Amino acid sequence: MSELSRASGVPVATVKYYLREGLVPPGAPSARNQADYDDAHVHRLRLIRALRGVGRMGIGRVRAVLEALDDEQLSLHDVLGVAHRALGPAPDRRVVTDEIADACAEVDRFIVDLGWEVASDAPARGVLADALVALRRLGRKCGAEVFEPYAEAAGRIAERELSQASTGAARADTGATRADIVEWMVVGTVVFEAALTALRRLAHEHLSSARFGS
């Protein structure tokens, strides 16, 4: 147990809690009050740590991701979809005004035009529609085509990221590397999202210095 904690970076008390909650499978009993844990346990704990920490998921969402991961019937793409949805944010759609419905329909057409195949309930569609509504409320007379340069940049970045993840995908027949890819996706989504937006702000500052500086 203490080795498992050291190898995974998860405190012993937290490991015990995950075992009780069934998020981590029990070890093989070895001696009185002892159990053997293997690499799969370490990988599972590292994944939970990434989902909880970087992904800021509650235990319920972590459970949903792990259940999808353990379901052999689901493709890795399906598992990544569950993880994506668990990451949020999901726009509030309790009240759908005409303004919001129009923006959603426009964003859907925009995604079709890009040739992108994404689930009809992907929360990022709603985030994009909300951005369009915000621009219009601020008086910008624009349609979803305002997002074109961003789609191009995002597509290029994602292409690069997915080919790195695929290097691992060839090995994705074992549970551990399937878990590794999900971990990498969650970490990659959250951490590089923060990095990309920070770099855009730094680039703004640099370029604005040349154009608007005294």
Place this chain on the structure above:
Amino acid sequence: MSELSRASGVPVATVKYYLREGLVPPGAPSARNQADYDDAHVHRLRLIRALRGVGRMGIGRVRAVLEALDDEQLSLHDVLGVAHRALGPAPDRRVVTDEIADACAEVDRFIVDLGWEVASDAPARGVLADALVALRRLGRKCGAEVFEPYAEAAGRIAERELSQASTGAARADTGATRADIVEWMVVGTVVFEAALTALRRLAHEHLSSARFGS
């Protein structure tokens, strides 16, 4: 007053509150209990609405941005810097471990290598350093060069955005258009940041369908 509210999209009670707080200059007295407001008032109110709404700034931060805007000694670049900092997020640096200090130093060198001139206290530097720390804690043995493709993409996007903003900059000698550029920068930073990250997630889903789908 009611015309001003209609033209700016800010409720009358809120306009009165901003006048009392000194965020909006008083109108020219015209008749008993009446005042004349002009385009500059409308622009100011629209800017406050953008800072409060899309930018989610509290009144104190809005005041800081407006004071910078009104200070004729400050270049537009300086005003944009104040707005940038008011937008947050600012990483928590009450405790600086060696791990964080190392990451900050690496990020600083990375930005020098990019040839980007940004203030030494730009909060986005800290966001980037935190992302590097998060990657390392998750076992990735990487340096700041892991951000290179993101810097390239962010630089290209920012370049495009700034040239659009500069179209307005030629007219930036009046208070109103200076305010317009600040408004556009805040709106652009926040709204297109959300759009860019949503599009990256959609691109991930699309590409992962082809690679990992059943």
